[in-house]
Amino acid sequence: MTTPAKSLTTLLQRTTITDHEEVLRACTASLRASKDDAETQCIKFVALLKLDRYDDALRVLEECGDGLKQRVGVERAYALYKVGELEEARGIAKGITNDRGARHVEAQASYRSEDFANAAKLYRELAGSQAAVAGEENDLRINSGATDAQLEWTRQGALVRRKKPGREDLEAFETAYNAACGSIARGELGQGEVLLTRAKDLCNALDELTEQEKTAELLPISVQQLYLLSKLGKTEEADKLASDISLQEIPDLSTRQIAQNNKLAATPSLPNPYLSHRLFHSTENLPKTDHLFKLQAERMQQNGLALDLLVSKFKGVVKTTSSLLSETSPTTSAHINNIAVLNAAAHAQSQLARVGLKQILPLIEKRPKDIGLVMTVIQLYVLTNNHGSALAVLESLIKRLSESTNSDDQDVLFAPGLVALQVSLYTQQGRKSQVKAVLAKAASYWRHRSKAPSSLLQAAGLSLLDSSNIEDQLVARDIFDSLHTQDPSSKFETAGYVAANALTFPQKVAAEAETLTPVARLIASIDVNALENAGVPSLQSATSATSRKRPLDEKPKPAKKRVRKSRLPKDYDPSRKPDPERWLPLRDRSTYRPKGKKGRQKAAEKTQGGASSEKAAEARVASGDGVIKAPEKAGGQAKGKKKKGKK
Template identity: 75%
Template sequence: MATSVKTLSALLQRTSIDDHEEILKACNASLKQSKGDLELQQIKFVALLKLDRYDDALRVLEEGGDRLKQRVPIERAYALYKVGDFEEAKNVAKCIAEGRGARHVEAQASYRSEDFANAAALYRNLAGSQAAIENEENDLRINRGATDAQLEWTGRGDLVQKKKPGREDQEAFETAYNAACGSIARGELGLGEVLLKRARDLCNALDDLTDQDKIAELLPISVQQLYVVSKLGKIEEAEKLASGIAIEEIPDLSTRQIAQNNKLTLSTSSSNPYLSHRLFHSKEKLPKTDNLFRVQAERMQQNGLSLDLLASKSNGVIRTTGNILSTSMPTLSPHINNLSVLNAAAHAQSQLAKLGLKQILPLLEKRPKDIGLVMTIIQLYVLTNNHGSAITVLDSLLKRLSESQTPSDQDILHAPGLVALQVSLYTSQGRKSQIKTTLAKAASYWRHKSKPPTALLQAAGLSLLSSPDPEHQSLARAIFSTLHAQDPNSKSATAGYVASHALTSPETVSSEANTLTPVARLVAGIDVAALEEAGVPSLPSSTATSRKRALDEKPKPAKKRVRKDRLPKDYDPSRTPDLERWLPLKDRSTYRPKGKKGRQKAAEKTQGGVGGEKGAEAKAGGGEGVIKAAEKKPGGGQAKGKKKGKR
């Protein structure tokens, strides 16, 4: 121990603190004489970290064994994080009981391993305690914004505490960019576009960044802007923005791939799909430290398969998607169901209507619980205006799910999306009683769950309130009681709670009724007399009634437009043309023959018989009115006899 201390002291005397290369050389020289010296190994490990040689640093830790690992747990977790081993880094940092540094490393590793819920909780705790590092508060705000955006993208928006961007989120370009990403994930594209422009302006206004650094920071913002304006349908603006993005200058390979993908999505139908396919698949392999997040990777895979379809590579799409679909049915995963749609498109050769259905329907026998396939078939039936067959296909799927004993299948059976599809199809057929029954079953299932879908329960409660069935009304009261207890500040839940109890127990909801906006205030700006004078349009009760009326009404023949160059010179549009103008003159009803012979010929033209002398001969030839053939001249078929020779 004394020797190692003397060696370390001599080492520090010969080097400066910032000269990590010299420290590393001295460590290597000393370790040749004392390989098992933990002090020297620790110094070498830290020097390698300072030099960003993380793989070499981890090799030193493995050589030092558990004793050395126990000395530098935070540094080890950080090195694992930097080489892309995020799960191991998170586990190592989690085992460290105390220290803000360990929590920062754990949060970052959780973020990159896509454990966004844990990362959000860690950043929330760090922000709630006193900061120990300068500028830590700003870093925490940036990281929390990025984590919230990822929660929104992955469908965990219920864990996000702050939905609306505040003033502090627009003070730095990093926070404005993260706020924009969160808004885009929630579908608020207009707000996202505004925040992205704000982030661009803030970045350009910074004085402590060089022009090169500004370009590096602005490129990801431009890539995100390209996505937003494309989704908003601003094609001209998107094309202009895409032309200003230099993909080869983007330092991050993942961002470069996303930029290439977003530029290819702007390609119109007249572009060469084979060239787009080649450009898309000519991307570089990403390192572990710069891999795409799962949501991004799934979108890229779907885009790649779509380009395969455009490039007539249907068999490859069938093989790729078939391997995934064979082991993951049924599921509510949007990615898996999108792959199912692409698989169906490949089988149908991208044909729609009856031709597509003919190719896709046999697949339902092999994958009867494939949600994406069923949705595709229903969509094709709806496009052909065959709502009855669409309902039959959906009912068959729901019956198979209801007979299943798997708990996850029951969640799928009552999924809000499938329930909404049922209600939509039943509405198209005017099946009001089935709508209420479907909503009642779904509400009864979800009401006792820990995290029920609020929108579904509200829709079910509103529908059941108007039902004359006492059981439905009782269920509506229970639904709104649950919703009101969960969120007393919700106006819709409070209104439903009051309406459902108004007839049975009005005294229990009197205080809640007083918190609602008075009806007089709600209708204060409405002119009832003007509305009554304008009239109320009446709509048919169902599409079936309107379809019946449409069949009863005879369609009016469309007026044909005649070209002027095909009209006669003396054409008068005010005169009605003769309908028999195309018949020969003697066949028209207005024809009157002239002369004695002409009138005699007209009289002989009797329907079903022959007039004149030939007719008399026919009747004399037999009682059955058979006309005899003319007698043949001598010589049989020869037209003329041979001339006699001269004597």
């Protein structure tokens, strides 16, 4: 007589049961009679996977022992991946060799654990070999596109082999959406907008999807489109799109949280910060299996702290950010430096200029190497037009980093952003020699390192190439030689390579010079006479936002003074020309006409060419009058001097 387990196995092999619940019930009933039947245990495990009950499936594996775990290694790794145990899933899948399914699980687990470089490598290997099942090629294209987009977001774009979307990427809405995300991450916002519109059109055109399924697929695309419209400054379109997005229809909690954030950021109709703060924190907590990527989580944390500042929760922001800034070592992490800025804003209670500086400056003594804090102080000094103090704070930071023996501090010292800030402040003060010195030091530090920032080396090479110092020119030649070797297709680096070697080794760069665009073609569309007739551009002032030109023969017009309305008389008429002598006393004006005989006599004496009082007296003496009488009072008696006495 056969055992129940064998009877179940024989029955399952002969039937075609598609209801996994029925298979699970049959396996459970059979295992009550024979708990150690490995075949039935394996069938039950697979049935639980088909029903998406991954926790129960893993519990069955733990109860059955190592024998079943070895048998279903790929399935076990997949179950661990689905419950969020990413590192364990990667380790198990990596240990299974010569198995295409294991490579897929390893790539997916690597993607979710944000090891995008490894995921891209695995997908390239899978795409290079023959597909094992139908539809696998399309899945590989979709997953590879998503991985490339994440590499662009995390500033690992050098690992992306295809920058421009191909024709096959425009045939499915998933691949078009991934290509759009990659373009947005690279800053190609116009192309990203076109690709997102293409993805929406392709999704709406699918007949095999129901309306509910289409809505579920279109909502994440709309959330990304809302972010793009905000970046492009299309506020009206963004506001309209935000009103059309229904948060409750988004099945993924992580996507729902991002959608809520984007709606608050893009909707100008919510001026109340307290309401925005409440809506931002109204989303549910994310489970382990649906968490945000690190970059997204950091942005969300920064936005939450910014809303806390808007509702005056300064002490809470100080407490939260101080715990994140416990380490005193400098860093180039954008997230940590942004947290330092929020910490400074909380200490200053969102005050700017001198009021904010008074509260923030003491913090530098506690965190002298905090890059975000120092940048905040420099920015406040620049806003108050105090560039000297800003440069002094920066030079103090540079000195502290230069004296450090830590290699990480040296990487921060010569970080492209910090070098660019030094160059900007020195250029603003016209200190060209310091600019060349800073770029030369930075180039000397990065030249012999594997991950040297090419933009910094390009700027350093261009500046040193313009120097009259022979040593600077030699350094510039070495820089462009190295850059040209790394990327011969770059026009900028090829031009620098030719310019650096043209005088000393003209034959060496003759071939590269032929590939550059001739100067005659570059200036063919420039009309020199028109430029001369247009005039010489005037120097732009520090507060001017636009440059203005004036003809060569035109004299600059004096600036008109604007008079406040409070200082104008009530009967002021702008059509009437004001009296130019209105500021003189009445008797000094040309229109003054004195009244009476004595007034006219005084006026005659003051008139240029008239007889003065002394000359008039001399004239009367000469005429024989003899005596000048004292003036009389109305009573006819002269006023005498009173004697001192008692009153």
